Amino acid sequence: xxxxxxxxxxxxxxxxxxxxxxxxxxxxxxxxxxxxxxxxxxxxxxxxxxxxxxxxxxxxxxxxxxxxxxxxxxxxxxxxxxxxxxxxxxxxxxxxxxxxxxxxxxxxxxxxxxxxxxxxxxxxxxxxxxxxxxxxxxxxxxxxxxxxxxxxxxxxxxxxxxxxxxxxxxxxxxxxxxxxxxxxxxxxxxxxxxxxxxxxxxxxxxxxxxxxxxxxxxxxxxxxxxxxxxxxxxxxxxxxxxxxxxxxxxxxxxxxxxxxxxxxxxxxxxxxxxxxxxxxxxxxxxxxxxxxxxxxxxxxxxxxxxxxxxxxxxxxx
Numbered sequence: 001x002x003x004x005x006x007x008x009x010x011x012x013x014x015x016x017x018x019x020x021x022x023x024x025x026x027x028x029x030x031x032x033x034x035x036x037x038x039x040x041x042x043x044x045x046x047x048x049x050x051x052x053x054x055x056x057x058x059x060x061x062x063x064x065x066x067x068x069x070x071x072x073x074x075x076x077x078x079x080x081x082x083x084x085x086x087x088x089x090x091x092x093x094x095x096x097x098x099x100x101x102x103x104x105x106x107x108x109x110x111x112x113x114x115x116x117x118x119x120x121x122x123x124x125x126x127x128x129x130x131x132x133x134x135x136x137x138x139x140x141x142x143x144x145x146x147x148x149x150x151x152x153x154x155x156x157x158x159x160x161x162x163x164x165x166x167x168x169x170x171x172x173x174x175x176x177x178x179x180x181x182x183x184x185x186x187x188x189x190x191x192x193x194x195x196x197x198x199x200x201x202x203x204x205x206x207x208x209x210x211x212x213x214x215x216x217x218x219x220x221x222x223x224x225x226x227x228x229x230x231x232x233x234x235x236x237x238x239x240x241x242x243x244x245x246x247x248x249x250x251x252x253x254x255x256x257x258x259x260x261x262x263x264x265x266x267x268x269x270x271x272x273x274x275x276x277x278x279x280x281x282x283x284x285x286x287x288x289x290x291x292x293x294x295x296x297x298x299x300x301x302x303x304x305x306x307x308x309x310x311x312x313x314x315x316x317x
Contacts, residue, residue: 006049007073008081009038010063012135013046017063019134021113028057030131036088037081082146085135090150095132097210102136103151104219110137111186112206112215119203154213160221162228164214169234172314173202174209179235181218182226241313248313252306259295259302266292 016022016030027043034042043055053064073081089095094116102109113133141147168174180186209215218225225231266288272278273285 006042006046006051008077009034009042009046010051011073011078012037012081012085013061014063015138016131016134017061019137021117021130021133021137022061025061025131026057027055027059027061029128030061031055031057032128033085033088033131037084078140079144079146082141082144085132085141086146086150089132089136092129092132093211094129094207095136097213097216098133099136099147100151100154100213100216101210101219102142103147103155104216106142107186108181108219111180112210113137115203115206118199155216155220158213158217158220160217160225162225162230164212165218165225166230168205168209168214169230171201171205172238173205175234175238176202177206178226178231179238181222182235245310245313248306248309252302252309256299256302259298263292263295263299266295 012034013030016025031043043052046052047055051063053062086099089099098109098112101112113136117130117133135141206215209218270285270288270292273281273288278285
């Protein structure tokens with residue numbers, strides 16, 4: 001097969017492979033997309049031309065040889081490919097929603113993709129969706145006419161309806177996301193905070209509002225959204241709970257430290273009372289050992305009490 005005819009599929013595969021979002025994707029995850037774009041026979045053609053060693057489902061996507069193959073294709077060809085890519089993913093609510101967010105704010109979209117990629121409970125469908133992330137994040141795609149033509153009609157018709165959003169204000173993961181949007185801190189620190197305490201709930205919740213286009217609507221009308229009284233009240237309540245949580249953690253930390261110090265002193269003094277010169281205090285030493293052993297049991301109880309206290313604090317949101 002003519003090497004140049006492999007340029008289009010190689011352009012897509014190489015974009016997926018070199019993207020941080022394509023890391024560790026297997027052939028079975030990219031096959032649905034690549035087969036739709038270029039036909040099922042493309043894999044064997046790539047193998048025959050020694051561009052890949054294998055395309056077995058369980059093997060990691062890997063391009064091993066790209067010399068003499070024109071994979072930096074003309075812009076006109078890219079537009080055709082991007083239209084076809086959009087045809088493939090437009091029926092997927094998650095990818096469609098992420099594309100709209102990407103069009104509105106690339107940093108937010110990349111932050112969201114990072115969150116979704118951290119899902120420890122990814123299914124096969126999630127990983128097939130993940131094969132589209134590298135293309136959605138590709139600069140060529142971001143600046144393409146095909147991408148703009150797809151997103152603009154949706155964006156122009158977005159109208160924020162607070163009735164759809166109010167139900168989420170009582171959920172901690174959503175308030176965390178709102179604070180991140182307000183502060184514009186799309187970094188590792190904000191990511192770790194958003195995943196704290198309720199990582200699975202955060203991921204599933206973010207996915208839900210993306211699929212329903214609520215997040216894109218919020219981004220379009222962010223100033224109006226952040227000026228809403230209900231939103232500000234939810235943020236203030238969350239801030240108040242955060243202060244209480246820090247106090248609770250400090251209180252139980254110091255309680256645990258005090259308990260450990262007492263245990264240490266009781267065992268040290270009890271051991272001294274068992275010295276030959278202090279035999280008259282041996283009975284008291286036994287009692288100190290019993291008290292110290294009891295306080296060793298109190299240590300995990302303090303930790304359990306702290307967890308329960310924080311759990312019910314978060315339940316009050």
